[in-house]
Amino acid sequence: xxxxxxSPRHEVTEMGQEVTLRCKPISGHDYLFxxxxxxxxxxxxxxxxxxxxxxxxxxxxEDRFSAKMPNASFSTLKIQPSEPRDSAVYFCASSFGPPxxxxxxxxxxxxxxxx
Amino acid sequence: xxSVTQPDIHITVSEGASLELRCNYSYGATPYxxxxxxxxxxxxxxxxxxxxxxxxxQGIKGFEAEFKRSQSSFNLRKPSxxxxxxxxxxxxxxxxxxxxxxxxxxxxxxxxx
Numbered sequence: 001x002x003x004x005x006x007s008p009r010h011e012v013t014e015m016g017q018e019v020t021l022r023c024k025p026i027s028g029h030d031y032l033f034x035x036x037x038x039x040x041x042x043x044x045x046x047x048x049x050x051x052x053x054x055x056x057x058x059x060x061x062e063d064r065f066s067a068k069m070p071n072a073s074f075s076t077l078k079i080q081p082s083e084p085r086d087s088a089v090y091f092c093a094s095s096f097g098p099p100x101x102x103x104x105x106x107x108x109x110x111x112x113x114x115x
Numbered sequence: 116x117x118s119v120t121q122p123d124i125h126i127t128v129s130e131g132a133s134l135e136l137r138c139n140y141s142y143g144a145t146p147y148x149x150x151x152x153x154x155x156x157x158x159x160x161x162x163x164x165x166x167x168x169x170x171x172x173q174g175i176k177g178f179e180a181e182f183k184r185s186q187s188s189f190n191l192r193k194p195s196x197x198x199x200x201x202x203x204x205x206x207x208x209x210x211x212x213x214x215x216x217x218x219x220x221x222x223x224x225x226x227x228x
Contacts (some may be wrong), residue, residue, distance in 0.1 A: 004158070043159075043205065043218040056214060092157055100147045100209035100216060101166065106158030 006092050012113045018080040021110045024032035024073055026092030033104060034067055034077050035091040043091075049075065058060045077078070117142040118206045121219035128196050129227045136191040136222050138206030148189040149182055149207040149216075157203065165189060177198070183191075201226045 005024040013019055015086070016017055025032045033048040048058040052069040064083070069075040088110050093104040118141045140146060147166050151159040163174025170182040174206050180191045187204060206219040 042220050048214070056169075092184060093158070101215045103161050103164075104216075106160070107157065108158050112160075 004092055004094055004105055006107035006110050007092075008110060009108065010113075011109045012115065013082055015083055015113050016081045019082045019086075019112060019114075021077040021090050021112070023075045023077070023092030023107060025075070025092070026105055027073070029094035029096050029105075030072075031095040031098060031102070031104075032069060032075050033093040033095075033099075034075070035093065035106075038088040039089060046077070048099070051079075059078045065100070079112075080097075082112075084114045087112055087114050098103065117146055117208045117215075117217055119206050119217055119219040121204075121206055121222050124220070124221045125225065127227060131195050131205065132199050133190075134193045134196045134200070134224070136206075136224070138189045138191065138219060139187050140189060140206075140208045141187065142208060142210055145184065146208070147209040148180075148182060149209075150174065150178070150189075151205045151207060151218075152176075152189045153201070153203045153221075154210050156213040158163045162191070162204075170225065196224075196226055200224060213215045220221045 007022045034046040037043045046059045047067045049069045067077045084103045089109045091109045094108045095102040120139045122137050149164045150162040153159045162178050163172045165172045165182045172180050178193050203221045203223045205221045207216050209216045
């Protein structure tokens with residue numbers, strides 16, 4: 001298995017632009033998670049899905065952030081408009097079963113820089 | 116709400132020396148506890164986890180961790196560190212019937228030759 005795949009690996013954009021981050025979970029995994037990692041706040045859960053349905057989005061910072069999972073093999077995290085404080089590493093993870101018992105497998109992350 | 120503290124931001128050990136990374140948690144009951152490792156440019160990889168039972172948990176790569184309820188701690192140990200263990204280590208906690216995994220700030224491990 002290729003593991004969790006994220007694209008792009010690096011993204012540099014200007015303030016006000018729309019940014020879309022992509023994730024392909026491990027095949028057969030029913031749960032998908034989006035995390036954000038910053039120096040100031042560490043690693044935070046933004047949202048997670050079960051069978052393509054958002055279950056908990058309480059970690060999404062504000063309305064500028066949205067996440068979708070149109071099918072079992074693809075999810076996007078969109079920021080519109082982007083701001084410099086959104087600069088972070090965004091991780092996608094997937095698991096076969098529900099948290100916390102089932103192991104989450106993390107992708108390599110997308111490093112986002114908003115100028 | 117649960118929280119986790121990793122008191123050491125950065126630790127340096129010599130190759131072959133023993134290692135202990137500290138983790139303290141705050142939660143009203145016994146939580147689920149995890150240790151993850153993050154190599155540069157990589158995502159997090161699960162080293163081990165504790166849910167219940169034996170308080171000494173064995174993980175991958177020769178790591179182990181011990182849950183001590185009286186000290187609210189879940190320290191990670193390795194008897195002999197290898198240069199490839201240089202990475203960042205995260206402790207995480209989740210409350211029972213709670214899906215919100217909280218991560219510590221991480222401890223960066225440097226291994227001297």
